[in-house]
Amino acid sequence: MAEDLYSQIEKSYNPQSLEQKWYKNWTEKKYYSSDNKSANKPFTIVIPPPNITGSLHIGHALNNTLQDIIIRYKRMKGYDCLWVPGTDHAGIATQMIVERELGKENLSKEDLGRERFIERVWKWKSQSGSQINNQLKRLGALPDWGKERFTLDEGLSDAVKKVFVDLYKEGLIYKDKRLVNWDVKLRTAVSDLEVDKRDVKGKLWYIKYRVEDSDLFITVATTRPETMLGDTAVAVHPKDKRYRKLVGKFVLLPLTDRKIQIIADEYSDPEKGSGAVKITPAHDFNDFEVGRRHGLEIIDIFDESAFLNSNAPKEYAGLSRFDARDKILNNLEELGLLEKEEDIIHVVPYGDRSGEIIEPRLTYQWYVDAKELARDALKAVEKGDIKFHPKYWENTYFEWMRNIEPWCISRQIWWGHQVPVWYGPDEQIFVELSEEAAHRAAKKHYGNDTELTQDSDVLDTWFSSGLWPFSTLGWPEKTQDFKKYYPTSVLITGFDIIFFWVARMIMMGIKFTGEVPFKDVYIHGLIRDEKGEKMSKTKGNVIDPLEIIDEYGADSLRFSLAAMASQGRDIKLSFSIIKGYRNFINKIWNASRFLMLNLEGYNPEFVYDKQKISIFDKWILTKLNNLIKETDTDFDNFDYDKVANKIYQFIWGDFCDWYIEITKSKLRSEDDTERQITQDLLVKVLTSSLQLMHPFTPFITEEIYNRLQQFRVSLKSVTGEITKSIVVSAYPTFNESEVFLKEYKYVEFLKQIVVSIRNIRAELGVMPAQRIKILIHPDSDKTHDLISDNKHFIYELAGVDSVEFTGDEKPKNCVTQVLSGVEIFVPVEGIIDLDSEISRINREVSKIDVDLKFIEDKLNNKKFIERAPKEIVEKEKNKFKELSDNKSRMLEVLKRLSEIN
Template sequence: MDKTYNPKAIEERWYDIWEQNGYFAPQGEGEPYCIMIPPPNVTGTLHMGHAFQDTIMDALIRYHRMLGDKTLWQPGCDHAGIATQMLVERQINKEGKTRHDLGREAFLERVWKWKEESGGTITKQLRRLGASPDWQAERFTMDEGMSAAVQDVFIRLHDDGLIYRGKRLVNWDPVLHTALSDLEVLSEEEDGSLWHFRYPLTDGSGSLVIATTRPETLLGDSAVAVHPEDERFSHLVGKTITLPLVGREIPIVADDYVDPEFGSGCVKITPAHDFNDYALGQRHNLEVINILTDDAAMNDVVPEEYRGLDRFEARKKVVAAMKAAGLLVEIKPHKLMVPRGDRSGVVVEPYLTDQWYVDLTSEKQADGRPGGHAAIIQPSLDAVSNGSINFVPDNWTHTYNQWLGNIQDWCISRQIWWGHRIPAWYDEAGNIYVAENEAAVRTKYSLSDDLALRQDDDVLDTWFSSALWPFATLGWPEKTDRLEEFYPGSVLVTGFDIIFFWVARMVMFGTYFMDGKVPFRDVYMHGLVRDASGQKMSKSKGNVLDPLDIIDGIELEALVTKRTANLMQEHKAQAIEEQTRKEFADGIPGYGTDALRFTFASLASNGRDIRFDMKRVEGYRNFCNKLFNATRYVLMNTEGLIADDVPATLNPIDRWITSQLQHTEAAVAHHIAEYRFDLAATALYEFIWNEYCDWYLEMAKPILTGNTSDEQKQATRVTLVRVLETTLRLAHPFMPYITEELWQQVAPLADKSGPTISLQPYPLSDTQLIDQQSLDEIEWVKQVVMGVRRIRSEMNINPGKRLPLILADSSATDIERLEQHRELLVFLARLDTIELLDTNTEAPDCAVSLVDQLKLMIPMAGLIDKQAELARLTKETDRLTKEVARLSGKLGNPGFTAKAPANVVESEQRKLDDARSSLTQLEEQRQRIAAM
């Protein structure tokens, strides 16, 4: 066995062995257990969110695989329509061409070529993380089988009357020329203006003042709205105003949507270019006037002088014209939420276009068939209310129900080329025909061969195909063995941010196409990984961490370059560089996969935010090292062991560690069942670091090296090995590499065999192995030892100096335990003698610690120089007093607390709290010594 723990030396080697031997494939005769990976974008790379949720999924899969369940972790990637198309388009643009120069067919060939050459990056990275899905079953949302399933779903829904084509408002990206889902639109607060314009009443009796953040949309106004209870304007409802610059007469309407406190209390209504205005327009039967082109320029509907102008140029011209007409009242600075396309970065427009929709709102169709709400939404709501699907944490149930209860029809078409092309054809009259291909259209609709048809150019929203993931990846619409065995899945592990876009839609399609069967039984919603200060990780903030950099390490200069790359603002790049150099002065040393995985597990609570702190990874790297060194020690002391040669009677410390192991096994199983991976990790950590390494290995030393019988030595050596071997299996789902490496060397001594730990049985608690008497006895020993150590620490006594110990107020049980474990106490607490104080004897000056009623007394005579120690404590007290005053003054300064970043203020507050606590402890210690 190597002398030092080197994760790089073992990780790649073991992963190759696991994969090449097919250990990840479903096997055995146990109960099916299935997890569907949230398919990462084919364009993507592994980020912290991926690494976190994939660690959780892998831990669950490895756990159930070891339990004997027939496990399937289904891997795959999403074609990521817009993201992938943009990436390939940029490559083509560098050649001085556009996709239109190539044409659709040639462009798609370029995309497929790129996918084959570069699209597997993230799956390679998942392997580095130790992920153990069934790679032989890997799927892609654009592979042949998935594409056929997507087409089948579209055709069935259309034939069932639940997909239709209509003209409605969508989020429109004027650069990409496509509709966007809400998830693809990022709204952030920006500085803007609020323009107040005067609209004259048609009858010449006055005017109304409206306020708008988008003056150019004035040209498409259909009404002015006021609140029905606003007495200022109630007498004007029903009248009309003459729209400035256009001359169109539009009505004044009353609607509860209007906020009387905002702006002037009067709102211009542009149904074609605002979602709320569109809804109001539907209620009042207003004209819907589109004034934009696909490029967000003014179209031919507007007055001639504005036609062809970019929307923002038109804005300037409208404002100037209103000012010239004397109708500009004022301009006020105004902060507003601006929606931008997450890929293009341009301002998104609400835009009226023809799109394909899934009906999710109607109860009944015109022909009497169930509408989308009755056929799709209600079963999705029922699946949660009747307990078929369970959300963890449960509070997400309310969010899910609230969203489905207020859902709108789903826009599923996108105006791009990369994706599943909509299987719809049109004739010259605009009639629509839906089938899998043109030949099928002609057969299905009995069309003549000479009728000209053209296929719809649009593709389906990526979320449409992703919604089929739980069953289409298993072979649907064919009734395959895998579909029968692994649908529904056991648990979905995903972030709460896509509960609407993906989770709910999988439930919709799962219940509709799989005879009411839900796609998964549990939904574990995890939080978002943030930095140590609670900030969202983003490239613009420069706080992004690459999981592979944490695993492998990265030098400071490379990290600085990585974090500041592609930042256009020089001052921002400089600030990020300074922060990076301060935070990572020595770069990232590389902590290995197991340390990172265990960190993720320890952070997996039920909260919404996951604060990632590199110090925790460092701590768990030390934890791996502790386990490695403990194994080396055990192996050195158990060479040649025959594990089945166990004495009939184990000594108390062997029975104690065996009992502690049973409690830990029960705790880990319980916490995993509850999806509390943080508590499972804590239970493992406490047992391995504290109980096994710090206590049991120390307790075993006097048995292994002292004047104990061969039978006792053998019992302890067997226990050392058996508990360690079991512990390695217990920890394997969380730390697969180090546990595999160590198990291979420990297992033969524990009379275990097998090619891999990953297929060994997972440890289950056996209550018959719990010896409560040993637990009580050894806990007493530990408390006595810790009491002595506490006195050493408080009195600044050399840890190696042997001390006399006097026990006072001892019970019969204390005396009995003392006699049984005297030698162990002397060894662990480094004692010279242990005496019982007679009730009639006066105790010398002693430092005292308590274990329940038992007094632990260490005579101070000759142990410390009282005056020297008082002088030292006084000096340290003075230093801390000054530090408390300095920090108090700093935190009491409003100029500091108002301007400094929140994480800096929090850090200074922690320093103050720590200094105050230390000061209190020093003062207590000084008083004790002064009283001696």
């Protein structure tokens, strides 16, 4: 049988053939399902909805790996887990894609008209919008696919309408005419957060404006000369002596026939430029405020694409803002009004979607009074109802929330939630949940049926995302899901969307449900390339998670990401890291392979006295249980990296390197009982390890468990039934009765002996295959017995075929290793190299001397004895004793060596 198995179980793990099979199995069995009728405690996560135009990048891989890990863990812990998957409709991005498609057919969205265009977008969505979900499946992410939502689906749209209407009726949403960030390419307003401010090289031009009825000029400095056509004032600082006399006078605005006044305003900074600043209220946020203070005229010289309109002199109308600039500069030059130009680096706002320079534009838009909503949202975090991990992100949140500005939520695009606002013929506004309701309201207002037109704007996508934690659960209906799963348990996301999304969910959640949307926010880092640079398509340094999955398997990727995801740090990812963890995955495969090759005769019903197992068995059980205990703590603290690294250490460093090696002889034993106990413990430790690993590496653990079932190995679910899948098995729990501290220490001591012998062998250049004889001098009967009882351990692991004990008469022609508790002697064929042995031991003695000196200084320090805790003092004293003892034995060794001559 073992022969067959040997060829049947591949020597290395091949993820490619297995992953899709298991994923399909899990979804068919619906292991992901939450059950809102179950009595089990809920554990809820809502996915940060990726946008439908997206494809899985490495950041998604990290984010969803972490969510999947915690969901799988909690599920195995017996929670009723709901992980809501879904996508957002990405208004601008999606519309851009479909418009591009139309462009290929030489069509514009206007050619189709709004209704048909939107139909077209839905069609696009049904064809291409599920790509990212399919990619999540490749990752192994197992959200509750039965509860998938889309920000534009019916239920969520109802939630959006209700929120808009309620906020409007409370005065927290309002329409206002003011400057907004206008994307001239997309021809829509965008919010402050969607503006990307970049340092760019530019010029500062100094332009002379002639003061009316005089020969004087006042010079203004500007980076945007084209806006001068919209100037309605020149401002100087009221305390600026240079200009004091000019305040109140008029200047003749060059290139136009207009006169504008010189005003005094503290906005003007005497240090900057010339100290006099042109004021263009229609095209600059600061100037707008100045204009408001002084009641200045507002002249908008641009159309919606930032071409000059008829408010500009004829000569310039129809030009783009850049062409207009050139022409104006030329003309000023000719007129001798261009005093000078300077090269400068200044900040220019770009649209984060279009990449075009944003133009401040005066329009009517819809705003949310964010300041008002922020109040409770701030309090929730201040009081600790919501905790950020790592905590310092709370500062970022506070900082933004305390300085929050009104949120412009309307967008002049078609794809999205059209605002539930209708206008009567006299511009009377009706904000209602439906068109019918608007008509009813209109009838009440006008006294008869009146034709209404709906506002054509749609809402910022983040407006609907802000409702995600509760809108996905059925709100505003009081559904069973909402009652059971809200507030959600934890939100896992990246810091880049704390403002965009997290803050808004907190505001909206508290406002509309009266409760925080989640209790914990886990913020993970950004994934960078191995040099620490941000990944970007233009740099060409992106790591495609799907390529990694193809090459190394999803488990390798997942484990790498989890192991690297320490809190508060970005992840520098490289192929060598992934390869390293791929090797670890293979290690588990081979440990399992070893077990399967040795399971003949395994009897799961075999009964034995759990106290009568060997010290090595007790040692591994102790290690295992400590691991389980720490795993729970680390999970509670969101320390996924710690869990992963500890499991790694346990499986490779403890289980494979030591325990499996110890069991090899026992599995070959003639003694049935010994063999069966060994099999049982191997099965127990391996399956527990697989379970501990499963949240991180779902595929390989499922595959191995399935293979193990052929050997009658079984796992139980939380309710105690045997389960076919590890996905729904019960996570290992800490068992105090499996912790054996005494035996644990014994084994650690024996391991030290083995390592010492290996060390001597390596130094002497003894071939691995060659067995050697050793002599041991134990310091006590107890130590003697421990070694004597476990000679086989030293035989098997240190390549020894004879251990003899010496009395006080110590052997001479030997290489000696002094440990606390024992001296180990390895007899050397012929004559030992005295010089090298003496110098080796001398080196060790001087090392000990350094330590001894250090401890001695401490112990001689009165204050240390007085003030340090007793245990510490005691510890230092013991250490001192132990080290001096070791030293004196080494000196004896040296003495004996010198006697050889």
